[in-house]
Amino acid sequence: MTVPSKSRKRVLSGIRSTGKLHIGHYVGALQNWVRMQDEYQCFFMVADWHALTTDYADTSRIKENSQQVVLDWLAAGLDPEKSVIFIQSHVPAHAELHLLFSMITPLGWLERVPTYKEQRENIKDKDLGTYGFLGYPVLQAADILIYKADFVPVGEDQVAHVELTREIARRFNRFYGSPKEVFSEPQALLTPAAKLPGTDGRKMSKSYGNTIMLTDPEPVVRQKLKTMVTDPARVRRSDPGNPDVCPVGDLHKIFSDKETMAKVNEGCRSAGIGCIECKGWAADALVKLLNPMQQRRKKFEENPRLAWDILEAGTERARRAASNTMKDVRAAMGMSLEYEPLTAESSKLSTSK
Ligand code: TRP
Ligand code: SF4
Numbered sequence: 001m002t003v004p005s006k007s008r009k010r011v012l013s014g015i016r017s018t019g020k021l022h023i024g025h026y027v028g029a030l031q032n033w034v035r036m037q038d039e040y041q042c043f044f045m046v047a048d049w050h051a052l053t054t055d056y057a058d059t060s061r062i063k064e065n066s067q068q069v070v071l072d073w074l075a076a077g078l079d080p081e082k083s084v085i086f087i088q089s090h091v092p093a094h095a096e097l098h099l100l101f102s103m104i105t106p107l108g109w110l111e112r113v114p115t116y117k118e119q120r121e122n123i124k125d126k127d128l129g130t131y132g133f134l135g136y137p138v139l140q141a142a143d144i145l146i147y148k149a150d151f152v153p154v155g156e157d158q159v160a161h162v163e164l165t166r167e168i169a170r171r172f173n174r175f176y177g178s179p180k181e182v183f184s185e186p187q188a189l190l191t192p193a194a195k196l197p198g199t200d201g202r203k204m205s206k207s208y209g210n211t212i213m214l215t216d217p218e219p220v221v222r223q224k225l226k227t228m229v230t231d232p233a234r235v236r237r238s239d240p241g242n243p244d245v246c247p248v249g250d251l252h253k254i255f256s257d258k259e260t261m262a263k264v265n266e267g268c269r270s271a272g273i274g275c276i277e278c279k280g281w282a283a284d285a286l287v288k289l290l291n292p293m294q295q296r297r298k299k300f301e302e303n304p305r306l307a308w309d310i311l312e313a314g315t316e317r318a319r320r321a322a323s324n325t326m327k328d329v330r331a332a333m334g335m336s337l338e339y340e341p342l343t344a345e346s347s348k349l350s351t352s353k
Contacts, residue, residue, distance in 0.1 A: 012149035014045035022211035075297035086318040097142035141165040162188035197247035255285040
């Protein structure tokens with residue numbers, strides 16, 4: 001098995017393994033990753049160590065969650081023939097690089113990261129005053145730099161982490177990068193995030209319980225749509241509505257074709273259609289998207305080893321790429337395994353000066 005060649009630009013991205021994915025993950029990341037596979041050498045990582053930074057107290061589902069993520073990835077069209085699909089915790093070199101980075105990363109940089117401050121304030125049911133949680137972006141920097149990734153496709157909330165990665169790369173190069181720089185600075189590729197509301201109109205998120213999952217069967221999708229909130233101004237069937245302020249309207253903008261969108265716009269504003277009909281069309285679009293994914297997923301569910309084998313093979317490729325970088329890192333820091341004779345000065349027995 002070969003280390004992926006560097007003739008194409010490299011992409012690395014990952015998702016914390018928190019279980020089955022929803023359509024927000026698809027439009028916010030996966031869809032884009034699937035497209036990138038032909039243009040770049042892609043590395044896609046199940047970030048199970050990152051999941052541990054918050055869910056450290058109970059690890060009973062962590063492996064199952066990783067498996068679910070991989071099934072959803074394969075279902076969505078990530079292709080192990082094109083991309084390296086792997087799991088973070090089985091490439092231990094990430095931890096080694098994380099340790100080395102932790103030596104050179106000033107605490108102030110970490111305390112200033114916006115996601116750190118936000119999560120410390122918002123997540124009250126877990127003690128996030130841990131060393132690992134503060135170091136979350138240092139681990140992420142190791143994830144990215146260990147593959148010498150050129151691009152990191154992420155959502156808005158992760159841009160600060162990529163920025164920190166660049167600063168760590170710069171600082172490493174400044175200390176140890178002479179004559180040849182070990183790391184180049186990766187670039188965030190911001191995935192334009194269309195507004196994707198959940199069934200209650202708030203942002204779709206597992207913690208709000210308002211998701212539509214990639215694995216939801218057709219009747220579930222239809223049922224969830226039925227109870228989805230709409231333009232509050234449209235109380236009666238005869239009241240005109242406005243798709244621009246309606247969560248169902250937002251779904252149409254993302255998933256429906258032009259003709260349907262035109263029917264929604266016209267029909268809603270003129271009270272020519274009812275919300276039930278309109279929601280049915282949104283459900284049609286979702287079912288059309290999810291159906292082929294669920295078909296593909298079935299193949300892997302019938303043979304669950306297959307997905308794990310794919311992950312193992314990808315992880316082996318990742319380990320090789322990571323270990324190449326670590327050789328450069330150790331050499332740059334003057335810590336390679338090779339024997340070097342002591343300098344004449346230091347080998348002298350200490351004598352009184
Ligand atoms: N922090 C990312 C998230 O929460 C997941 C992640 C871990 C990641 N390591 C990464 C993303 C490296 C991009 C690159 O979504
Ligand atoms: Fe929303 Fe459609 Fe009802 Fe208009 S018709 S309010 S877009 S659900």
